[in-house]
Amino acid sequence: MMENKTRISLFQGMMHQKCPHCRKGKMFEFATYNVSKFSKMHNKCPNCGQDFVVEPGFYTGAMYFSYAFNVAILVIFGLGFNILFNPDVLTLTALVIGISFLAMPLNFRYSRILMIYLFSGIKFKENN
Ligand SMILES: [Zn+2]
Incomplete structure (x- = not known):
């Protein structure tokens, strides 16, 4: 019972890069801005054992999210800088381009997180 009350929300789980099933185990092995290892992902949740590799090539679809994030960055910052300065x-x-490059680790990770949260079919544990 106590365990369920401390569970974080679905949105918080996504923001904190947690397993979609238990929202406790980390999806990625290293810190976001660890330049050489930011893309290393656990194969299974370290907390509940949920498989993060749903099927071969599952994360290929994440590139569509990544593309959308990049377009948003380019448009928002391009227009913002143009209007302001x-x-x-x-x-x-x-x-x-510099901002897009700096945002690459976040873009990579949140694209994969959106992909697994939206399209993996992993059941979210009930919030009791
Ligand atoms: Zn888990």
Whole structure:
């Protein structure tokens, strides 16, 4: 009973990169900005054993989320910088590409998280 009350919400589970089933085990092995290992993912949940590799090539679909995130970053920051500072085209291009590059680990991870939360068919444990 006590265990269920401390469970985090679905949204918090996604934000904290937790297992979609138990929302306690971490999905990724290393910190987000560990430059060489940010993409390393556990094969199974360290807490409940839920398999994160639902089927071969499952995360290929995450690239569509990644594309959408990148377009959003380019449009929001491109328009924002253009309206606020009105820089020349090369500076603006360098800025938005730099931001997109810096956001790459977050983009990679949240694309996969959206993919597994939305399309894996993993049952979410009930919040009692
Ligand atoms: Zn789990």
